[in-house]
Amino acid sequence: MAVTILIVVFLLGLVAGIPVAVTLGLASMVYLFITDIPIVVMPQKMYAGMDVFVLLSIPGFILAGNLMNSGGITGRIIRFANAMVGWIRGGLGLTNIAASMLFGGITGTAVADAASIGGVMIPGMKKAGYPADFSAAVTAASSTVGPIIPPSVPMIIVGSLSGISVGKMFMAGAIPGILMGLAMMVTCYVISVKRDFPRQDWQGFAELGRSFFASFWALAMTALIIYGLLSGLATPTETAVIASVYAFVVGAFVYRDLDWRKLPEILIDSAVSSAAILVLVGFANVFGWILVSERIPQAIADGVLSLTDNKFLVILLINILLLFVGMFMETIAALIILFVPLLSLAEAVGIEPLHFATFAVLNLMIGLTTPPVGVVLFVCANIARLPLTPVVRAIMPFLLTNIFVLLLVSYIPALATWLPSVLFP
Numbered sequence: 001m002a003v004t005i006l007i008v009v010f011l012l013g014l015v016a017g018i019p020v021a022v023t024l025g026l027a028s029m030v031y032l033f034i035t036d037i038p039i040v041v042m043p044q045k046m047y048a049g050m051d052v053f054v055l056l057s058i059p060g061f062i063l064a065g066n067l068m069n070s071g072g073i074t075g076r077i078i079r080f081a082n083a084m085v086g087w088i089r090g091g092l093g094l095t096n097i098a099a100s101m102l103f104g105g106i107t108g109t110a111v112a113d114a115a116s117i118g119g120v121m122i123p124g125m126k127k128a129g130y131p132a133d134f135s136a137a138v139t140a141a142s143s144t145v146g147p148i149i150p151p152s153v154p155m156i157i158v159g160s161l162s163g164i165s166v167g168k169m170f171m172a173g174a175i176p177g178i179l180m181g182l183a184m185m186v187t188c189y190v191i192s193v194k195r196d197f198p199r200q201d202w203q204g205f206a207e208l209g210r211s212f213f214a215s216f217w218a219l220a221m222t223a224l225i226i227y228g229l230l231s232g233l234a235t236p237t238e239t240a241v242i243a244s245v246y247a248f249v250v251g252a253f254v255y256r257d258l259d260w261r262k263l264p265e266i267l268i269d270s271a272v273s274s275a276a277i278l279v280l281v282g283f284a285n286v287f288g289w290i291l292v293s294e295r296i297p298q299a300i301a302d303g304v305l306s307l308t309d310n311k312f313l314v315i316l317l318i319n320i321l322l323l324f325v326g327m328f329m330e331t332i333a334a335l336i337i338l339f340v341p342l343l344s345l346a347e348a349v350g351i352e353p354l355h356f357a358t359f360a361v362l363n364l365m366i367g368l369t370t371p372p373v374g375v376v377l378f379v380c381a382n383i384a385r386l387p388l389t390p391v392v393r394a395i396m397p398f399l400l401t402n403i404f405v406l407l408l409v410s411y412i413p414a415l416a417t418w419l420p421s422v423l424f425p
Contacts, residue, residue, distance in 0.1 A: 001034075002031055002034045002035050002294075003031075003290075003294050003296065005030060005031065005034060006027050006028070006030065006031040006290060007027075009023075009026060009027040009030050010023055010024065010027040010287075013026060013027065014328055014329070020280065020329060020330040020333045021276070021279050021280040021283050021284075021333070022283075024280070024283040024284050024286070024287045024333060025042075025283040025286070027287065028042060028283065028286040028287050028290060029042065031290055041286075042286055045282075045285050045286040045289050046282030046283065046285060046286055047282070048285060049281050049282045049284065049285025049286070049288075049336070050278050050281055050282045050285075052160040053235075053237060054156060054159055054160050054166055054235075054236055054237060055156065055157075055160055055278065055281065056237040056240075057156055057166070057235075057236040057237040057239070057240035058153055058156055058240075058274055058277055058278070059240075059270060059271070059274035060237065060239075060240025060241050060243060060244050061151050061153065061156075061240045061243065062153075062270050062273050062274050062277075063244045063247075063266070063267070063270040063274075064221070064240065064243040064244040064246070064247040065247075066266050066269060066270050067244065067247035067248050067251050067258065067266060068218060068221065068247045068250070068251060069116050070251065070257075070258055070259070070262055070266055071247065071248075071250060071251020071252070071255050071257050071258040072251065072255040072257030072258070073215075073218040073251075073255075074099075074116045074117065074119075074120055075120065076211070076214050076215040076218055076255075077099050077102045077215050077218060077219075078095065078099045078117070078120055078121065079211045079214065079215070080102070080208075080211040080212055080214070080215040080219075081094075081095045081096075081098035081099040081102060082095040082200075082203075082211075083203055083207050083208040083211040083212075084098060084208065085098055085185075086199075086200045086203070087199060087200055087201060087202040087203070088189065088199060089189065089192045089193050089197060089199045090188055090189055090191065090192020090193070090197040090198075090199070091198075091199050091200050092121065092124065092125045092128055092130060092198070092200075093125070093130065093134070093135075093138045093188040093191075093192060093197065094185050094188055094189065095121070096117065096121045096125070096135075096138050096139055096142055097138065097141075097142040097145075097181055097184050097185050097188060098181070098185070099117050099121070099142075100117055100139075100142035100143055100145050100146060100181070101142075101145050101149060101177070101178070101181040102215075102219060114139060114140060114143035114376040114379045114380055115379055115383075117139060117142075117143065118136070118139040118140075118143070118379065118380050118383045119383060121135070121139055122135045122136055122139055122380065122383045122384050123383075125138075126384070128198055129197070129198050130197055130198070131394070132384045132385070132386055132390075133384070133386060133390040133391055133393065133394040134191070134197075134394050135384060136380040136381055136383065136384035136386060136391045136394070137380070137391055137394035137395035137398060138184075138188055138398065139376075139380045139383075140368075140369050140374070140376045140377050140379070140380040140391065140395055141184055141369055141395055141398035141399070141401075141402065142181070142184055142398075143368070143376045143380075144180070144365040144366060144368050144369055144376070144402065145177050145180050145181045145184075147331075147361070147365050148173045148176055148177035148180060148361070148362060148365060149173060149174060149177035149178070149181075150170030150171065150173060150174060150222070150225065150226060150229075151170060151222075151225050151239075151240075151243075152169070152170060152173055152361070153277070153332075154331055154332065154335060154361045154364070154365070155169040155170055155172075155173055155357075155361060156169075156236065157281070157332055157335050157336065158335060158339060158357045158360070158361060159236075161335070161336065161339050161340060162339070162340075162343060162353060162357060164353055164354055164357060165424065166229070166236040167229040167230065167236070167420075167423075167424065168354060168420040168424050169354070169357060169358075170226070170229060171226075171230075171419045171420040171423050171424070172354055172355075172357070172358040172416045172417065172419065172420050173358060173361065173362075173416075174419055175415050175416070175418070175419055176358060176359075176362055176405065176409045176415055176416060179405050179408065179409070179415070180362075180402055180405045183401045183402070183404065183405050184398055184401055184402070186401075187397050187398055187401045188398075191397060217250045217254050217255070218250065221243060221246060221247065221250070224239075224242065224243065224246060225239055225243055228242060230423055230424075277332060280330070280332055280333055280336075281332065281336060284332070284333045284336035284337055285336060287336075287337055288336055288337050288340070291337065291341075292340075292341075296341070297340065297341025297344060298341075298344075300341050300342075300345065301341060301344055301345040301348060304317055304345055305345070305348065305349075309348075309349055310349075311349045311350055311351065312411065314345065314346070314349045314351070315346075315351065315359075315410050315411065316410075318342055318345070318346065318356075318360070319359070319363055319406065319407070319410055321338075321342075322334070322338070322342075322360060322363040322364055322367070323363060323366065323367065323370070323403075325338065325364075325367070326363065326364045326366060326367015326368070326370060327367060327370045327371065327374075329367075330375070331364045331365065331367065331368065334364055334367070335360070335361070335364060339357075339360060342356070342360065343356060343357070351413075352413060352417060354416060354417055354420060355413040355416045355417050358409060358416035358417075359406060359409045359410045359416065362405075362406050362409055363406055366399070366402050366403065366406060369395055369398070369399060369402075370399065371388065371392050377391055377392065377395070
């Protein structure tokens with residue numbers, strides 16, 4: 001009875017549009033009152049969920065991304081991407097995707113990608129003659145690459161939940177992220193040729209070289225992060241701090257586009273974003289503890305295994321479940337609540353934890369572009385000044401492309417596990 005009320009309150013909160021973190025906390029509070037469990041359990045479990053050393057890297061990477069974004073990185077990356085692919089049919093769409101792939105290696109969050117790249121590219125594409133719905137759709141779809149290519153906030157969360165090395169998680173996302181980006185480029189090109197979208201003139205190797213060197217220090221940040229993790233010289237948390245210092249130095253003294261007067265605003269914004277994520281982690285940990293105490297994860301695993309213990313069918317069922325959940329729930333909350341029970345199910349049928357973690361994160365990233373709670377859909381539709389419906393229609397080809405890549409990663413484990421096995425023997 002108590003579990004039923006817990007789930008009902010949670011679902012009603014989502015339907016009412018209450019923030020997910022508040023909904024999780026409210027549902028957990030109601031459960032504790034009904035079952036006469038001391039209310040002190042809530043702060044204890046919240047603290048236990050947030051008291052994980054690797055989670056300290058989240059504020060660092062968010063601050064680094066905000067510093068680099070305010071320090072002139074977005075324009076330089078777009079210029080470099082445009083020099084590479086802007087001359088192809090539908091070049092601004094391809095530039096949008098390429099810029100997201102490069103930008104994602106710095107921020108690690110899809111919303112930051114959608115807001116930063118979209119704020120420049122969507123108006124630019126509309127001005128160049130691209131339909132507004134297509135401009136918003138390609139921006140929303142490509143922004144999901146950010147949390148797959150390292151660094152990645154969801155990967156950090158998964159590492160803290162499972163005990164898998166965050167460095168391995170980062171590397172496991174590299175090949176799937178690149179595959180997703182390339183597949184979206186192919187989709188964008190096909191649509192562009194079919195609808196005769198504009199193309200730009202080839203700007204020459206000189207511009208390609210100039211734009212590369214202009215963005216070099218920004219792109220080098222990704223190399224710095226990866227080197228710090230692979231070399232073992234720094235933990236993920238230390239790497240995040242180094243990245244923040246690097247971002248400040250590059251923005252303030254190399255590019256000289258970082259306005260010192262904006263530093264307090266950047267720090268406050270980074271602190272608020274980090275706090276929102278960690279509060280969500282805390283409430284989700286309480287909610288997850290309740291589910292575990294009620295043996296819900298075991299019931300899910302037993303229910304699936306009673307239907308089939310075929311590894312390939314279980315992978316399909318997990319993907320369907322996560323795609324459905326991703327339509328209604330924020331990514332980090334879904335990971336904290338569902339990852340551990342689904343990991344137990346995956347291990348029961350012989351799926352390697354690193355492989356499962358990769359396609360689970362990839363799956364929920366796709367959820368960011370699915371209605372009704374696709375966050376980046378709302379961001380891009382707002383920038384394009386469009387209602388949500390035309391953007392949803394325009395994003396469907398990209399959504400199908402990303403699901404195809406998801407199935408490839410789900411059924412070909414080497415796409416996720418090969419690179420970590422080489423770099424972390």
